[in-house]
Amino acid sequence: MTERFSEQLNNFDEHNPLEQLIERLKPLHSILSQNSYVKDTTSRLKQIIDDADSQPIVLFLGKERVGKTTVINSLIGRNLLEDRPTEPTRTNTFLKYGNEEYIKAVFLNGMVVTFDIANLSLFTISNTESAQIIRKHLDYLEVYITCELLKKVTIVDSVALEAGANNTAYFSPALLQRCNEVFWVLQAGSPATEAELNFIEKLNKMGITAHLVVNGIDQVDGEVENFLDMEKERYGYFIGEDVPVSALQAQEARNTNSTQLLIDSRITQLSQLMFQLIDNKQKKTRHITERFIQWLERLRIEINTIPAREPYISAFEYVIQHQSDFHSDAAQLQKDKALIDSLDKQYESVSKVFKEVQTLFQLLQTLNGHSYLRDPIIDMYEEMAVLYQKNVRDYRKLHVEYSMEYGQLEKQFKKQTGTSLKFPLEESELTPFLSEHIQTLNKVQKNCEQKLVLIKKYEQFVLEKLDSVQSRLNELVENQLLSIHNQLNELESKRIRERANMTASVNKLAEFNCIAEAQSFIKDALEPLLLERVLPIKEQEKMQIQQTINHLVTVDFTYETPIATEPDEILEPLNLKEKYQLFELRLTEEDIISDIPELPEKIEF
Structure with a gap:
């Protein structure tokens, strides 16, 4: 305990x-x-407690138009409950004693709302659209009134018995269970139906013995005893006491202050029997x-x-499934820290990828080493830039070849003539040897000229696309940095989610x-x-x-319960943008254009 x-x-x-x-x-x-998940069962326990602490509960039930409501009005001595023959009672109504008179409406979701007593008919008999909407969600009513009789007993005016399965009338078992005594009301001269008899037998099997109230004895001209004998012969072994009454005579006696009429109505016998039973x-x-x-x-x-x-099974399974993860937090923490360090270094590397790039050649080397800098636009630009630089190298080689050939020619000319080589040459100076070397020089010059045309072509493309390619490359770098940042965020979010889910599951189980x-x-x-x-x-x-x-x-x-650890140090915010400066690619035309020697002139002779 x-x-x-x-x-x-x-x-x-x-x-x-x-x-x-x-x-x-x-x-x-x-x-x-x-615990809110056993709310209905807990509410039923509260009903048992309340019913035990309160006055005994007496239930009046029966089919439509037998006068249940009129009998109850006669017992309490006032026309509290409207008893229109065309409008049957539509809500189970508990009449209780109260110094102040009001209505307590108990709804199916457990909500309780109080109303003025003047609104009673709205809940009990009204058939308006608004009343129907309210009753759709209503469980029962508690009506508190100042009535001496109700100091000793709670009376329930019930809805009519409904047609049920197997030709047996139906009534709420939950309400039946709450009541200490049940009075079954019949209209004098109107025998019980087979469905009612089956219902009375069913009550007996539930341990409930109903007492018979025959209403309307003033309308059968002294035949009430015969009627009672016939009914008791049919099902007397299922019922307890029986009382014939006239609710209408009791109401008239109250209106006219007629003691004899009250005696004739036998309503006092009913109240005496009721008190005898509940005592x-x-x-x-x-x-x-x-x-x-x-x-x-x-x-x-x-x-x-x-x-x-649910929700227990999901919470329990989550805790069991992730217990091992949380019990090995130290190992997981090291893995996460290693991943954080790796991402941190990646971010630093990417932010500085263009820091040392000052020429086209360095740019091409950088592109070749980083896959995140690739896309179709960059690939095309790289291809043209490679061709540009290749042709520049070819041009330079040809230019060197020309210079070396020209130098040999100069030496040979000076050796033969004793003078320096100058163009144009005199016809007398032109020898077969000179003619052959000049043709070779002009051939190399021609190749240089062709290469220069290609160089200008590729150079034009590289310069025209420089700004757009630089913007795209800077964008790709920012995308990569964002990707790294998102990985860090995802790691942080994952750990937060895991802890939040675990906390939620543990809290759910704690309920x-x-x-x-x-x-x-x-x-x-x-x-x-x-x-x-x-x-x-x-x-x-x-x-x-x-x-x-x-x-x-x-x-x-x-x-x-998983052992709670201190907040992960790796989850401390990492502002990589402030930690590492981003070096954007900022090449100019001068950085792109390669220096090349001037094109040699063609030798004329």
Whole structure:
């Protein structure tokens, strides 16, 4: 048993078994209220507690137009509930005592809203569109009025019995279970239908014995006893007490202050029977105990299914699946730090990729070593630039070849003539040797001229595309830096997501800690009481209770919570943009154009 409730459980009347039970149910309800996923079951427990602490509940039920509402109005002594023959009661309505009169509407989602008593017909009989919309989401009404009778009892005006399966009338089992006594209303002279008989038999199997109220005795001219005898012969073994009344006579007696008419209506006999029945405290204790035993079985079923349904199963599986990851955080941290260092170096390298590039040749070398600088535009530019530089080299080689040939010619000429070579030559100076060398020189000059044409062609392309290519290359560098930055962000986001998911899953599972607490409380605080000879519980039921509790507490909600680590140092923001300066490519035409010697002139002779 949890310590926080141990003192509370000692503060009850040990001679009142029902009080002992309820004082144990209140802490159990407090524990279960911490979990929203057993909300409906917890609400049912709250109903048991409230019903045990409140006045006994008496339910009036029957088919349409038998006068249930009129009988209830006669009992409370006022026309509170409208009883139009054409508009049957459409909402189960609990009449309770209150110093102030108002309506409490309890909706299916658990929301409770209060209304002025003047709006009662809107909920109970109105068939307007707005009323239908409200009732679609309404569970039941509680109407609080100042009425002495209601100080001792809560009366329920119910909706009519509905057609059910197997020719058996239907009524809400949940509401039936809440009621201490059930009064079944028939209209005098109108025998019970087969569906009603099957329903009464079904109530008996549920442990509920309904009492028969025959309304309208003033309209059968003294034949009520014969009618009662005939009905009791058909199903008397299924019903308890029987009372013939005239609700209309009771209303008229109240309006006319006629004592004799009130006696004739027999409504007083009905109220006396009702008080006689509800005065049985042992029966109420047994009724509440039965409801709790049934509730306990319901809780067992629900707790048994929790580990196999959402949201528990997803949270539990996530924690188990990722426990090993979080228990090896140190190793994972080293891997992540190594990745961070690698990305950091990549970012630094990319940001400085053009720092030392000052010529076309250096640019081509840089392009050749970095795949992230490739795309069709750059590939075409590189191809033309390579051709440009190749032709420049070829031109220079030809120019050197020309110069060497010209130098040999000069030496040979001076050796033969003793004078320096000057053009144009005199015809007398032209020898076959000179003629041959001049032709060779002119051939090399021609090749140089052709190469120069190609050089100018490629040079023009390289210069024209320089700005656009530089912009594209700078863009590719920025894209690569962004990619690296995104990888860092993704790593950070991944770790954050993992921790957030783990935290969410652990928190989700923590919501079910109260279930484990409830299991312990039921075993330690409730089982001893239920198995002692305090409450009216049969031996067979005790065996069932023991089995139910044993099954209930075997469902394991324990799990190993991952050890939380300090925030990862690698997740500290890395502002690489501020850390590393970006060096953009900024080549000029002078950086691109290669210096080449002038084209030799053709030798004329």
